[in-house]
Every structure is written in structure tokens, then in C-alpha cells.
Amino acid sequence: MTDEQTELLREWLERLRDAQKVHYRMGHFLRWWYLIIGLPIVIFSCISAFLAFGLPIVAWTNASIWAGVGSMIVAVLASIQTFLRLNELADAHVKAAKGYANLKVELEHVLAFPPPDGQMQPQLDDFRRRWEVVNNDAPEAPGKLWADRRKPA
DSSP states (O other), X not given: OOHHHHHHHHHHHHHHHHHHHHHHHHHHHHHHHHHHHHHHHHHHHHHHHIIIIISOGGGHHHHHHHHHHHHXXXXXXXXXXXXXXXXXXXXXXXXXXXXXXXXXXXXXXXXXXXXXXXHHHHHHHHHHHHHHHHHHHSOOOOHHHHHTTTSOO
């Protein structure tokens, strides 16, 4: 393996590390928001149901108002959660991060145990095609995460 090839592979390795880090961070961030929105849905649903059906008829006036408010909050939060598809996006980012991690391990192996000279180019062409598949399947990550990718997690 030539020095230029080694330098190119080290650059690719750094790019794969960055992509893996960015997508794992985005996946964790989206899962966190999924829970932040999902927990109030459960809590307000329980409170609304209790206020609507668990209180004696005497207290229904105020309770029905609060049950209605709670139900509206639940509807809004559930709509936001459905519209944003946070859980699906989180899964897609984690899947992309795993794809980059697999490519990274393979590239580390090539750097540690270079193939014979005649086999290097076909192996790198195949590697680049698989990398392109992972790139095309990966969801877009915000530019701020790419800018902060070198900061410690």
C-alpha cells in the first residue's frame, strides 16, 4: 500500500468516525425528545380519565373542564409526536451510525492488514459503493452536529 493510499484511508476513517458520532448523537437526542413528549401524554391521559370518570357526580363541573383541558393537551402532544416521527427518525439515525461503525471496523482492518497490491483497488471500489449505500439511506443530520463533531461526547 502506498503512502497516498494510506493517507486516503486514514482520512476516510476519520470521516466515518465523524458520521458515526453525529448519527448516534442525533439518535439519542431524538429518543430523548420522544420520551419528553410521550411521558406527558401518558400522565395527562390518566389524569383526564380520572377527572372524567373517577370523581363523584357532585364534582363533575370543575372536573369536566380540567378533563377537557387535559384531553386537548394529550391530543396536541400526540399529534406533534406523530407528525415529527421522532422514534422512527431516531431508529434511522442509529441504523446509519451502525452502518458507519461497520464500515469503520472494516477500514481499520484494511489499514492493519493491507491486501496484496492487485486486490486493493477492487476492494476499495466495493467499500466505496457500500459507503454510498449507507450515505443514501442515512437521514439528514443538522449542521450544528457536524460542526460540533470533534467535541467530546
